[in-house]
Amino acid sequence: MRVLVTGGMGYIGSHTCVQMIEAGMTPIILDNLYNSKSSVLDRIEALTNVRPAFYQGDIRDRAFLDAVFKENDVEAVIHFAGLKAVGESVEKPLEYYDNNVHGSLVLVEAMRAAGVNSLIFSSSATVYGDPASVPITEDFPTSATNPYGRSKLMVEECLTDIQHAYPEMSITLLRYFNPVGSHQSGTMGEDPQGIPNNLMPFISQVAVGRRESLAVFGNDYPTVDGTGVRDYIHVVDLADGHLAALNYKGKDAGLHIYNLGTGNGSSVLEMVDAFSKASGVEVKYHIADRRPGDIAECWADPAKAKAELHWEAKHTVEDMTADTWRWQSTNPSGYPDA
Ligand code: NAD
Ligand code: UD1
Secondary structure, eight states: OEEEEETTTSHHHHHHHHHHHHTTOEEEEEEOOSSSOTHHHHHHHHHHSOOOEEEEOOTTOHHHHHHHHHHSOOOEEEEOOSOOOHHHHHHOHHHHIIIIIIHHHHHHHHHHHHTOOEEEEEEEGGGBOSOSSSSBOTTSOOBOSSHHHHHHHHHHHHHHHHHHHSTTOEEEEEEEOEEEOOOTTSSSOOOOSSSOOSHHHHHHHHHTTSSSOEEEEOSOSSSSSSSOEEOEEEHHHHHHHHHHHHHHHTTSOEEEEEEESOSOOEEHHHHHHHHHHHHSSOOOEEEEOOOTTOOSEEOBOOHHHHHHHOOOOOOOHHHHHHHHHHHHHHOTTOSOOO
16 A cells, blocks of 8 residues: 655654554655654664655645655555644744645645545644543544644644545544654654653653753642643554554545544653653652643543554553663664754
């Protein structure tokens, strides 16, 4: 199966390409390298002995997309490309709506023109806003509290209307919970530029000595130990969820929506503790104010994906922390530049 992977050089996309190649699929990567490095391709090749086709360019460039579709007999598209930093989206809403919303529409236009009907879209648990209860099922109400979240929700709504108008299309919205971890080899992982926004990369940079101490954003939430609780999911499990979605729903016309999570919640302090154990390094932390916009707890009900995609997360928090440490300790500065 030949699959165009937009954003395939990024964190989740690169791990998905490895899993696809191992399953006998052919990923064709399209990425503008805004938030990734070309050396990712070398790592994919070293792991799989296959160097995927790579097109450097932007999803908003219609002529470029048309040329990629023309050169390749694409059967389906997995659409990861986009911007993802919540704080930055508040400062730069135009860039977020242009990249995430406009970019997705240009991509679907090009798919229509090329006669490609199968699309998998990277959505986020952020579309559930502040959920009334946990665990969260796919039929919970959606809302957004920042431009990043709104851009994901807008794309979900656009794709819902598009699938309604073109019922021959198969569109799958995958709502990721909190992707963490790295490939077990330690050769691929998350490589955020600048100060990490998310918990796991921050913890691992403290452990490796790049940062002094983790600020724990609030210890007065109504949770097990007062700190925020999330559903952390190993990136390789998440990657496999895309293969399952392609296999079970990719040819099935309709709109399909799935949570990709483990169904378990872990607190910030539980993650710090697990990381300290996995790395053998005590992760320094201090309690700080709550981060505006944060919710107390959030975890998935993953039953629908299990029943319909025959997929469930297999890796434990111990795997997530051990694999992250393997990546971070052997690649303390992330991917090389060239
Ligand atoms: P990432 O930044 O590592 O990967 C995104 C890739 O898309 C990057 O390689 C970037 O260079 C590329 N890109 C960005 N804009 C582009 C454009 N206009 N044209 C072509 N390429 C472009 O991010 P990730 O963590 O791998 O996330 C992938 C997707 O999953 C994103 O859509 C993100 O919003 C979504 N998501 C991520 C998380 C998470 O915690 N990582 C959670 C929920 C949803
Ligand atoms: C954040 C985004 C969300 C996005 C998700 C995955 C916000 C408000 N939400 O969610 O839209 O979909 O990432 O990319 O940014 N924490 C600390 N110290 C830190 C970092 C985080 O204590 O330095 C805590 C947070 O308060 C939270 C938990 O760790 O309780 C997880 O945080 P994070 O990794 O940023 O994910 P989310 O808040 O779930």
